[in-house]
Amino acid sequence: MSTVIFTLRRHPEQDRPAIVLPLVRRTRDPFEGLWALPGGWLDAREGLDATASRTLAETTGLTPSYLEQLYAFGDVDRSPTRVVSIVYWALLRADEVDAQVAAHAADGDAPENVEWFAAAELPELAFDHNTIVDYALWRLRNKVGYSRIAHGLLPDEFTLADLREAYEAILGRRLDPANFRRQVEGSGTLIPTESFRTGSHRPARLYRYNQDVELADRGPLARLVQPAASAESR
Amino acid sequence: MSTVIFTLRRHPEQDRPAIVLPLVRRTRDPFEGLWALPGGWLDAREGLDATASRTLAETTGLTPSYLEQLYAFGDVDRSPTRVVSIVYWALLRADEVDAQVAAHAADGDAPENVEWFAAAELPELAFDHNTIVDYALWRLRNKVGYSRIAHGLLPDEFTLADLREAYEAILGRRLDPANFRRQVEGSGTLIPTESFRTGSHRPARLYRYNQDVELADRGPLARLVQPAASAESR
Numbered sequence: 001m002s003t004v005i006f007t008l009r010r011h012p013e014q015d016r017p018a019i020v021l022p023l024v025r026r027t028r029d030p031f032e033g034l035w036a037l038p039g040g041w042l043d044a045r046e047g048l049d050a051t052a053s054r055t056l057a058e059t060t061g062l063t064p065s066y067l068e069q070l071y072a073f074g075d076v077d078r079s080p081t082r083v084v085s086i087v088y089w090a091l092l093r094a095d096e097v098d099a100q101v102a103a104h105a106a107d108g109d110a111p112e113n114v115e116w117f118a119a120a121e122l123p124e125l126a127f128d129h130n131t132i133v134d135y136a137l138w139r140l141r142n143k144v145g146y147s148r149i150a151h152g153l154l155p156d157e158f159t160l161a162d163l164r165e166a167y168e169a170i171l172g173r174r175l176d177p178a179n180f181r182r183q184v185e186g187s188g189t190l191i192p193t194e195s196f197r198t199g200s201h202r203p204a205r206l207y208r209y210n211q212d213v214e215l216a217d218r219g220p221l222a223r224l225v226q227p228a229a230s231a232e233s234r
Numbered sequence: 235m236s237t238v239i240f241t242l243r244r245h246p247e248q249d250r251p252a253i254v255l256p257l258v259r260r261t262r263d264p265f266e267g268l269w270a271l272p273g274g275w276l277d278a279r280e281g282l283d284a285t286a287s288r289t290l291a292e293t294t295g296l297t298p299s300y301l302e303q304l305y306a307f308g309d310v311d312r313s314p315t316r317v318v319s320i321v322y323w324a325l326l327r328a329d330e331v332d333a334q335v336a337a338h339a340a341d342g343d344a345p346e347n348v349e350w351f352a353a354a355e356l357p358e359l360a361f362d363h364n365t366i367v368d369y370a371l372w373r374l375r376n377k378v379g380y381s382r383i384a385h386g387l388l389p390d391e392f393t394l395a396d397l398r399e400a401y402e403a404i405l406g407r408r409l410d411p412a413n414f415r416r417q418v419e420g421s422g423t424l425i426p427t428e429s430f431r432t433g434s435h436r437p438a439r440l441y442r443y444n445q446d447v448e449l450a451d452r453g454p455l456a457r458l459v460q461p462a463a464s465a466e467s468r
């Protein structure tokens with residue numbers, strides 16, 4: 001089991017956010033020294049979702065706000081021994097990442113060998129993990145179009161520019177601000193607040209997501225599949 | 235591994251097609267005597283897609299035109315022993331089902347214990363297979379909206395009424411004929427032929443699908459994942 005967990009961070013060299021993910025450096029063969037997705041082995045008495053949550057917490061200390069099964073990868077040559085990996089993907093806001101990391105540091109149990117990488121600038125990863133990340137990014141790009149999935153990456157209140165930059169980071173292309181505003185305002189997924197963000201630019205209204213719209217439609221499994229420890233109220 | 239394979243058949247008691255699927259009667263415990271999805275065990279030297287194709291052929295004699303991984307089901311209580319099932323879903327046209335079944339009958343190797351059931355009228359199935367079929371139907375309904383996936387259920391040439399009835403069977407609701415015509419004609423996925431179907435009604439033009447449009451967008455995996463024996467030319 002492995003999990004691709006995405007968050008949104010301002011790129012250190014650019015004035016716009018980028019999709020980033022945590023990787024764990026392998027300390028033994030196969031692929032010793034290479035970076036790999038966080039993960040671990042399925043426990044015989046544990047469901048798949050629970051295993052994904054547990055192994056993610058054990059390796060990175062993170063508890064995601066959104067967790068969904070991605071795909072089972074089982075090519076015979078993906079590992080020296082035959083391993084089928086059931087992969088999950090997850091979202092977590094940057095402020096929640098920071099809070100969770102700080103809490104672990106205060107407790108003296110900060111995870112080891114973990115670093116964050118921009119999804120667009122990954123090194124060669126262990127196993128077929130580059131392929132897995134590509135597929136997870138494709139799923140994220142597809143989902144963002146027909147759900148409020150970007151909410152899993154944004155704070156409770158955000159400006160339309162924040163939301164557009166999140167979409168731009170996910171889709172990997174620039175969006176026309178006027179068209180974007182028209183589309184999201186017409187979608188019924190956003191609720192304007194009475195607050196504004198002030199600063200160097202003219203004040204920008206803050207919005208929040210309409211919680212009546214599902215984060216993502218997972219169909220009949222939605223009532224069966226719940227992240228073991230979800231920060232998203234349903 | 236199990237596979238949900240759908241085809242479209244005229245319902246015996248209704249004048250419209252319905253989604254049907256083959257099930258295999260279990261001849262041993264657990265769930266002896268109950269119907270179950272066709273499937274079998276993963277071979278150590280075989281990829282997941284190849285296993286899905288092989289086990290489907292071994293149990294039902296069928297080779298689908300479309301095959302895609304659906305989901306991994308792994309609840310701890312889904313079977314008396316711990317079994318994670320990686321489930322595929324598949325489509326096959328009724329005329330191809332008939333041809334494949336006839337070929338097996340002529341060879342004297344017709345599969346045993348297989349019967350077809352209307353997806354909307356299933357009995358209680360073994361394991362969590364009712365849940366799996368529900369999820370596969372949901373995936374089918376979602377895919378039909380943004381791809382030419384219905385092609386996997388229709389002959390090469392079909393009328394707009396044939397196509398609408400296929401959509402109605404998948405979606406489980408009636409569609410307005412005029413709206414439907416407008417939407418599919420505007421989608422660029424259909425090519426009108428110079429042929430017409432004649433009969434008791436006025437002649438109806440036959441259409442075929444534009445093969446330049448992908449059957450379904452499977453993203454970065456499309457170049458990796460190919461059914462072992464696909465009747466769909468790509």
